[in-house]
Amino acid sequence: ATTPTLATWFRRALADIETNTCEGMSRLFFEGAEGDALNWLSQQPAGNVLALSAQFGGMATYVPALSGKRAFASHWGESPHFGDQAKRTLRFYAPPTRLTPDDAARSREQMIRELDLRYVLWTPAERSLPHSLDPGALPSLHRAFVAGQGETQVIIYVRSRS
Secondary structure, eight states: OOOOHHHHHHHHHHHHHHHTOOTTSOOSSOOHHHHHHHHHHHTSOOOEEEOOOGGGTOSGGGHHHHHOOEEETOOTTTSTTHHHHHHHHHHHHSOOTTSOHHHHHHHHHHHHHHTTEEEEEEOHHHHTSTTOOOGGGSTTEEEEEEESOGGGOEEEEEEOOO
């Protein structure tokens, strides 16, 4: 017996909806707090955004389309040098444990300046990284937006311009 291609696709699509994933590891829909955060971001002044890409469960892949902002390391095929950018992003959220807390903070502050970041997202994806550090502890960032609670909470930090 043969199975029509469309039936196979439809079965897979239903499974994807249940798990909120698809073959490319991108999610099919956002939790409420994530959508609220992208909506808020779309209403803010221009600026570069740091967040994990969809390959790591984050929202960066969707930032340009849904907020109009430029995201660092947002899409593997559309971000030049994506591999290097993704590694830098991972080190920002989860600095190597061999660094002292002061060295980690200096490294993260330097990255904020080098990339001229205005917005830094802190979502369940970033918090789920081993040894992740809340960017809100950095002196150059202040909390500008919060949605959700507990495990689904999304925070957007904004760089203080001085």
